[in-house]
Amino acid sequence: MAEERRLLLRMEQIDKRFPGVHALDHVDFDLYEGEIHVLLGENGAGKSTLMKILSGAVSRDSGRIWIGGREGLVEVSDLTPERTRALGIGMVYQELSLVPYLSVAENIFLGGLPRTRWGAVDWAQTYHRAWQRLQDLGVSIDPRAQVRELSVAEQQLTEIARVLESHPRILVLDEPTSALSDTERTRLFELIRRLRDRGVGIIYISHRLAEIPLIGDRVTVLRDGKRIATLPVTEVDEDRLIQMVVGRKLTEQYPWRNNVRGEALLRVENLSLPGVLRNVSFTLHEGEIVGVFGLMGAGQNELARALCGLEPRYTGRIFIANQLIHLRHPWDAIRQGVGLLPRDRRDGLVPLLPIPPNITLGQLCLGSPFRILNLRQEIQIANTYVERLHIHPPILNRPVFYLSGGNQQKVVLARWLCSNVRLLVLDDPTRGIDVGAKAEVFTLMEELSQRGVGILFVSSEMEELLAMANRILVLRQGQISAEYQRGEATEEDLLRSASYEKSNGGSR
Ligand SMILES: Nc1ncnc2c1ncn2[C@@H]1O[C@H](COP(=O)(O)OP(=O)(O)OP(=O)(O)O)[C@@H](O)[C@H]1O
Ligand SMILES: [Mg+2]
Numbered sequence: 266m267a268e269e270r271r272l273l274l275r276m277e278q279i280d281k282r283f284p285g286v287h288a289l290d291h292v293d294f295d296l297y298e299g300e301i302h303v304l305l306g307e308n309g310a311g312k313s314t315l316m317k318i319l320s321g322a323v324s325r326d327s328g329r330i331w332i333g334g335r336e337g338l339v340e341v342s343d344l345t346p347e348r349t350r351a352l353g354i355g356m357v358y359q360e361l362s363l364v365p366y367l368s369v370a371e372n373i374f375l376g377g378l379p380r381t382r383w384g385a386v387d388w389a390q391t392y393h394r395a396w397q398r399l400q401d402l403g404v405s406i407d408p409r410a411q412v413r414e415l416s417v418a419e420q421q422l423t424e425i426a427r428v429l430e431s432h433p434r435i436l437v438l439d440e441p442t443s444a445l446s447d448t449e450r451t452r453l454f455e456l457i458r459r460l461r462d463r464g465v466g467i468i469y470i471s472h473r474l475a476e477i478p479l480i481g482d483r484v485t486v487l488r489d490g491k492r493i494a495t496l497p498v499t500e501v502d503e504d505r506l507i508q509m510v511v512g513r514k515l516t517e518q519y520p521w522r523n524n525v526r527g528e529a530l531l532r533v534e535n536l537s538l539p540g541v542l543r544n545v546s547f548t549l550h551e552g553e554i555v556g557v558f559g560l561m562g563a564g565q566n567e568l569a570r571a572l573c574g575l576e577p578r579y580t581g582r583i584f585i586a587n588q589l590i591h592l593r594h595p596w597d598a599i600r601q602g603v604g605l606l607p608r609d610r611r612d613g614l615v616p617l618l619p620i621p622p623n624i625t626l627g628q629l630c631l632g633s634p635f636r637i638l639n640l641r642q643e644i645q646i647a648n649t650y651v652e653r654l655h656i657h658p659p660i661l662n663r664p665v666f667y668l669s670g671g672n673q674q675k676v677v678l679a680r681w682l683c684s685n686v687r688l689l690v691l692d693d694p695t696r697g698i699d700v701g702a703k704a705e706v707f708t709l710m711e712e713l714s715q716r717g718v719g720i721l722f723v724s725s726e727m728e729e730l731l732a733m734a735n736r737i738l739v740l741r742q743g744q745i746s747a748e749y750q751r752g753e754a755t756e757e758d759l760l761r762s763a764s765y766e767k768s769n770g771g772s773r
Contacts, residue, residue, distance in 0.1 A: 273333040274295055278328045279294070279318060288314045289311045289315055301467045301482045301483075302485065306488055307657075312470050313669060316468065316470070319356075355429070366411060370391045373394075403456075406419050417444040418449060434465060441471075443471075443696050446559075519732040531548065531688055533547055533582075533583055533584075536568070536582075542564045545740075549688070552714045552716075555734060556722045556724065559741065566692060572592065572690050577594065621644050624650055646683055654702050654705055671699055675702060682710075688721070693724055736748060
């Protein structure tokens with residue numbers, strides 16, 4: 266059993282400090298051949314930092330690292346990204362690192378494009394092999410497409426394809442499924458298991474606790490830079506994991522939802538977008554949370570974007586408070602009090618500004634008629650959200666650039682939660698956010714709805730939709746294929762209504 270397997274990696278007493286933060290406090294970590302080792306912890310716990318030390322992107326203050334080779338474990342001291350690649354370590358970073366203006370294929374083979382005998386780039390080979398790599402992942406992305414045209418999910422998959430091209434022996438996946446839908450995730454898991462069976466060691470980071478029993482062999486929990494435990498996955502259940510991650514018992518994941526429903530706020534009639542949405546019609550009331558579920562590319566993201574003026578080519582009619590609105594530009598939406606938390610949050614932050622202006626950006630939060638930004642007020646608002654969403658470290662004068670991935674997400678989210686909108690469109694609001702802060706996000710959503718704000722809640726997490734939405738609309742190939750009232754549907758119902766296969770003669 267475990268004794269028979271070879272160690273691929275041993276990290277011992279790894280220590281790292283950043284100004285004001287003890288990011289890693291003497292952490293031990295190891296990985297066997299043919300093992301999937303899950304790394305778990307709150308936003309800012311130190312997961313990415315530990316992996317960046319392994320990849321040579323960040324230097325450690327102290328600690329030792331051994332990597333398994335033919336002759337057994339060999340200690341490595343000066344790790345650089347080039348060196349780790351040569352050692353067979355492949356890393357999919359949390360922040361996407363593709364080159365936006367190059368094609369998918371060029372990104373996959375970056376630095377090592379297939380050549381012909383004469384030394385020229387063999388484009389036919391390049392596209393063919395890229396296509397094959399993507400097929401392995403079960404996706405049909407055009408290898409000739411420019412990366413900047415891809416959705417976040419497609420970029421994530423391209424990034425994985427790129428790392429696999431180097432045939433790593435140790436593969437690190439830092440939140441690879443955060444933007445993926447269930448089907449894509451299932452395919453990715455199949456691929457990961459195939460790699461494991463070939464002896465690859467995999468380090469897997471995710472905030473989706475439900476994934477862990479599906480994919481993990483062992484799990485290590487970090488909290489505040491310290492290793493809390495390393496255990497076989499079969500020995501822990503979700504409650505125990507949550508407790509280890511957040512350091513306390515979490516009473517309720519979801520708030521109690523009231524069912525107050527006011528006047529019709531948003532009415533959408535026959536909304537269509539060429540090739541994406543077909544005759545979508547629905548109404549959303551004040552204080553209502555309407556969930557939208559669909560597989561990747563079913564049109565849910567475009568629906569969200571259209572309502573915020575980002576898809577000006579739509580046809581059909583959109584009414585807000587019974588008034589016909591033309592949403593040709595984001596300003597049209599903002600003027601109507603519509604806010605969007607987009608799925609793709611790369612543009613959401615001003616990295617070199619600290620937390621307070623990033624939250625109050627555009628003075629969205631301020632109710633005063635003149636909307637004059639008051640510095641004290643700004644700090645006060647920031648403090649509230651830093652506390653409620655556990656934004657960590659709570660240092661208000663440092664650029665958000667230095668926050669961990671999940672904490673940056675919380676800042677963008679806070680901006681919309683504190684804004685004075687009457688209709689809020691949230692596309693995957695809990696992406697990359699840890700289990701403790703998620704509960705707080707849901708509570709904030711409930712508070713907004715109590716105040717009469719209408720929320721269109723797009724998510725790939727069925728559990729969240731079932732717990733939070735008053736109604737759920739399911740999109741399939743750009744059309745509404747089903748609508749469920751609160752408490753009416755199960756996850757299976759949602760998936761069945763969302764998938765392409767038409768059940769023969771079934772009632773749905
Ligand atoms: N370059 C940096 N400069 C200053 N502080 C940093 C830097 N990189 C990371 N940190 C801090 O180190 C801590 C650990 O960050 P890390 O990115 O490892 O967290 P994480 O566990 O990956 O969190 P998440 O789940 O949000 O991705 C955080 O407090 C973060 O703010
Ligand atoms: Mg991280």
